Amino acid sequence: MELRNTNKCSINEGTNGRYNMELCKMAQEYRRNTALLELRKKQLLAAKRHAKQYEVKYRLMRRIRTLNEMINESRLAAFEMENYYEKEGEYVGRTAV
Secondary structure, rough: OOOOOOOOOOOOOOOOHHHHHHHHHHHHHHHHHHHHHHHHHHHHHHHHHOOOOOHHHHHHHHHHHHHHHHHHHHHHHHHHHHEEEEEEEEEEOOOOO
């Protein structure tokens, strides 16, 4: 599996520059882990295709659904980290209601 370069972080030279770089590093790590989760999902899908027993297929599908949730949450977290600072010192991510 090829890892795509999705680094959308820009280096902010202002007061938040150091913190922005830390968020970028964390986001990159999340993206790498997401790629590993996607690889595992493909492996489980292949195992499900070759499984003969219904119970085995059912258990594999449960694991795949769990991986899908983890993949989506990891992608969202990486996106939030990459876009945490839209403007100097201004948070533009999601907020609690």
